[in-house]
Amino acid sequence: MATIKDVSRRTGLSISTISKYINGGNVRAENRKLIEDAIQSLDFKVNQAARSLKTNRTMKVGILLPSLDVSFFAGIVADVEARLFENGYNAIICSFDHSPEQEKRKLEFLIDQQVDGVILVAEHLTCQQITAITAIREHTTPVVLLDRHVEGLQADYVLVDSESACRLATEQLILNGHKRIGLIMGPPFISTARERRAGYLQALKEHCLEPDPALIKVGDYSINAGYTLFVELLDMARRPTAILGTNYEMTLGAVTAAFERKLKIPQDVSFIGYDDTQLTQIINPPITIVVQPTEQMAAQTASLLLKRMRGDYSDYPYMVPLKAGLMLHESIAQIKTG
Amino acid sequence: MATIKDVSRRTGLSISTISKYINGGNVRAENRKLIEDAIQSLDFKVNQAARSLKTNRTMKVGILLPSLDVSFFAGIVADVEARLFENGYNAIICSFDHSPEQEKRKLEFLIDQQVDGVILVAEHLTCQQITAITAIREHTTPVVLLDRHVEGLQADYVLVDSESACRLATEQLILNGHKRIGLIMGPPFISTARERRAGYLQALKEHCLEPDPALIKVGDYSINAGYTLFVELLDMARRPTAILGTNYEMTLGAVTAAFERKLKIPQDVSFIGYDDTQLTQIINPPITIVVQPTEQMAAQTASLLLKRMRGDYSDYPYMVPLKAGLMLHESIAQIKTG
DNA sequence: ATGAAAGCGCTAACAT
DNA sequence: ATGTTAGCGCTTTCAT
Numbered sequence: 001m002a003t004i005k006d007v008s009r010r011t012g013l014s015i016s017t018i019s020k021y022i023n024g025g026n027v028r029a030e031n032r033k034l035i036e037d038a039i040q041s042l043d044f045k046v047n048q049a050a051r052s053l054k055t056n057r058t059m060k061v062g063i064l065l066p067s068l069d070v071s072f073f074a075g076i077v078a079d080v081e082a083r084l085f086e087n088g089y090n091a092i093i094c095s096f097d098h099s100p101e102q103e104k105r106k107l108e109f110l111i112d113q114q115v116d117g118v119i120l121v122a123e124h125l126t127c128q129q130i131t132a133i134t135a136i137r138e139h140t141t142p143v144v145l146l147d148r149h150v151e152g153l154q155a156d157y158v159l160v161d162s163e164s165a166c167r168l169a170t171e172q173l174i175l176n177g178h179k180r181i182g183l184i185m186g187p188p189f190i191s192t193a194r195e196r197r198a199g200y201l202q203a204l205k206e207h208c209l210e211p212d213p214a215l216i217k218v219g220d221y222s223i224n225a226g227y228t229l230f231v232e233l234l235d236m237a238r239r240p241t242a243i244l245g246t247n248y249e250m251t252l253g254a255v256t257a258a259f260e261r262k263l264k265i266p267q268d269v270s271f272i273g274y275d276d277t278q279l280t281q282i283i284n285p286p287i288t289i290v291v292q293p294t295e296q297m298a299a300q301t302a303s304l305l306l307k308r309m310r311g312d313y314s315d316y317p318y319m320v321p322l323k324a325g326l327m328l329h330e331s332i333a334q335i336k337t338g
Numbered sequence: 339m340a341t342i343k344d345v346s347r348r349t350g351l352s353i354s355t356i357s358k359y360i361n362g363g364n365v366r367a368e369n370r371k372l373i374e375d376a377i378q379s380l381d382f383k384v385n386q387a388a389r390s391l392k393t394n395r396t397m398k399v400g401i402l403l404p405s406l407d408v409s410f411f412a413g414i415v416a417d418v419e420a421r422l423f424e425n426g427y428n429a430i431i432c433s434f435d436h437s438p439e440q441e442k443r444k445l446e447f448l449i450d451q452q453v454d455g456v457i458l459v460a461e462h463l464t465c466q467q468i469t470a471i472t473a474i475r476e477h478t479t480p481v482v483l484l485d486r487h488v489e490g491l492q493a494d495y496v497l498v499d500s501e502s503a504c505r506l507a508t509e510q511l512i513l514n515g516h517k518r519i520g521l522i523m524g525p526p527f528i529s530t531a532r533e534r535r536a537g538y539l540q541a542l543k544e545h546c547l548e549p550d551p552a553l554i555k556v557g558d559y560s561i562n563a564g565y566t567l568f569v570e571l572l573d574m575a576r577r578p579t580a581i582l583g584t585n586y587e588m589t590l591g592a593v594t595a596a597f598e599r600k601l602k603i604p605q606d607v608s609f610i611g612y613d614d615t616q617l618t619q620i621i622n623p624p625i626t627i628v629v630q631p632t633e634q635m636a637a638q639t640a641s642l643l644l645k646r647m648r649g650d651y652s653d654y655p656y657m658v659p660l661k662a663g664l665m666l667h668e669s670i671a672q673i674k675t676g
Numbered sequence: 677a678t679g680a681a682a683g684c685g686c687t688a689a690c691a692t
Numbered sequence: 693a694t695g696t697t698a699g700c701g702c703t704t705t706c707a708t
Contacts, residue, residue, distance in 0.1 A: 003685055014695045019687060028693065045450045049390035050685035053700050058387065060430075068416035071409065078406035078433055085432065085444070090451070092398075093431045094423065095416055106423070112383045113428070223616060256620040278561060282594040284622050341701055352679045357703060366677065388701035391684050 002042035010038040062110030063093045065121040079298030100124035117305045118143045127152040142308030149191035156318045158301045165324035166199030173242040177335030182233040182240035186221040196246040226253025248275035266333035286329035340380035348376040400448030401431045403459040417636030438462035455643045456481045465490040480646030487529035494656045496639045503662035504537030511580040512545045515673030520571040520578035524559040534584040564591025586613035604671035624667035
């Protein structure tokens with residue numbers, strides 16, 4: 001592999017001139033030509049390791065997330081990766097398959113690798129752990145937390161206002177006359193799950209409906225959980241007339257269950273799901289869903305991290321949640337009010 | 339950030355002893371203890387850039403693929419990433435969003451980054467380009483090609499036998515009495531698309547059926563293409579009685595079209611799709627699908643690349659295709675043979 | 677088993 | 693605008 005020295009030798013110029021050229025400095029037109037030719041013919045490539053060693057920058061960003069198999073994350077990560085690349089950074093993507101040990105280990109790993117920044121979709125990590133590993137308060141390695149809030153951690157976040165999204169979704173059901181509404185929620189140790197429940201409860205409260213704990217089912221955001229909990233809800237003696245599923249996988253599971261049990265939506269039960277506009281349209285009938293602003297999330301995450309890596313902490317900590325939308329379809333029946 | 343020098347100072351040992359310890363060499367028990375304590379209290383981390391500069395290894399693997407939004411790839415990539423990580427490598431994932439320019443640019447980028455190996459799902463790149471960029475023949479940076487064959491390129495591949503998969507799928511339709519079978523295929527510049535068509539044609543031939551070019555629809559493996567081509571097939575004067583969709587996205591599009599047009603599968607048309615066992619079950623009715631061995635693909639890709647990076651080229655070039663399966667469901671009607 | 681020293685390829689003062 | 697030089701943190705001979 002050709003080095004800057006070879007280019008120097010070939011051109012008769014000093015290595016510092018070559019270095020200067022490489023980094024966009026001014027050189028005489030004739031020398032520029034000389035250097036370009038030499039680089040071309042020697043197939044010279046900057047040795048990133050050497051450069052990093054000098055500059056203390058790796059141009060790498062670590063993206064740590066629970067799983068690439070969660071389509072909601074895959075979409076955002078793909079988008080973020082593209083945006084970072086346009087800015088000269090490349091993404092080291094690590095998924096931890098929902099394992100707390102791996103989550104911790106891989107975050108440590110990324111920091112050890114001297115990435116210039118981290119995007120973190122946290123699942124089990126606590127404020128203390130994150131603080132200890134990333135030294136987040138010292139602003140050494142910028143960290144942007146994505147999608148989920150970590151209790152007690154003051155930092156940069158790109159979040160969605162899940163509470164108001166679920167409040168509106170639940171309200172939609174109430175306005176259609178539903179009084180017994182089931183909730184299929186995620187693990188309460190994840191902030192989005194708590195917020196979605198809070199929104200659900202808030203809507204009930206605003207409409208003077210008493211919440212029934214038996215109607216609130218807790219799962220792990222998986223397809224299986226969605227399936228099982230949906231069945232549980234419908235097997236109740238006083239079954240709900242409507243159900244709210246609060247992520248894509250659980251929505252999928254619920255709809256699968258409905259299909260296998262030959263339950264018609266919305267004739268047998270009304271349903272509102274979450275995420276993914278593609279699939280929800282091909283299900284019979286199309287499902288009303290909460291739509292999260294994935295593109296905005298990706299854009300904000302990338303630009304916020306780039307800003308921090310530039311050293312600009314002017315609006316730290318950034319914590320403005322994005323709004324989700326409700327896409328209405330025919331999965332909600334009108335109930336006669338008695 | 340503490341360096342090996344700091345550890346040396348703290349322990350009173352030379353830096354070469356510290357280095358030896360770090361790299362698993364033998365040191366006296368007492369010194370070992372000393373070093374461990376110093377590393378702990380100084381929070382010493384090996385500087386990867388410095389190490390790479392010396393050793394000429396980055397412990398990074400580049401994964402280049404058309405898009406992370408294609409669920410078939412996302413699943414495999416997630417799995418491969420985990421396997422590489424277990425072996426001390428981390429994955430730089432680059433998607434090129436189906437853009438030929440980006441594909442080339444990002445491959446060059448990865449090679450420039452001095453990754454230790456590359457996993458490539460090629461789309462537009464030619465044999466010449468890949469050869470030029472990666473110097474694949476010199477075995478400098480190992481490259482494993484995944485899922486798609488590049489014309490004329492002798493190299494390591496992890497592939498699926500798409501031809502026999504589609505031959506069997508088509509045969510399944512024929513055995514149920516279908517004679518006019520539509521094919522929704524991908525772009526012919528992608529090997530999987532060509533092979534799937536070849537399998538389809540082969541099955542027709544073996545059963546003495548004349549292929550009708552009008553029944554072969556070419557799309558770009560997208561949801562939209564699946565939608566449009568499905569509609570086109572069903573709007574034909576002599577419409578097919580069965581259709582084969584040849585990737586997940588086109589299957590999704592086709593099923594969406596069927597749903598929107600209120601066409602019943604299999605009453606109005608029989609259908610076989612591709613990939614994803616989750617979704618195909620919740621569609622009404624469940625769709626018969628070709629199931630590719632994604633886990634095996636991930637396992638083989640990772641282990642093959644690791645082997646090459648170890649310098650073991652004993653079975654080069656590796657090109658043994660994996661078998662796909664057919665998962666039967668009620669999406670195929672029996673046609674009375676006249 | 678440990679230490680001294682060279683050098684990987686580059687950047688960034690500083691001097692010219 | 694160009695050149696000289698020190699040194700980033702590590703590994704690796706080669707001595708001891």
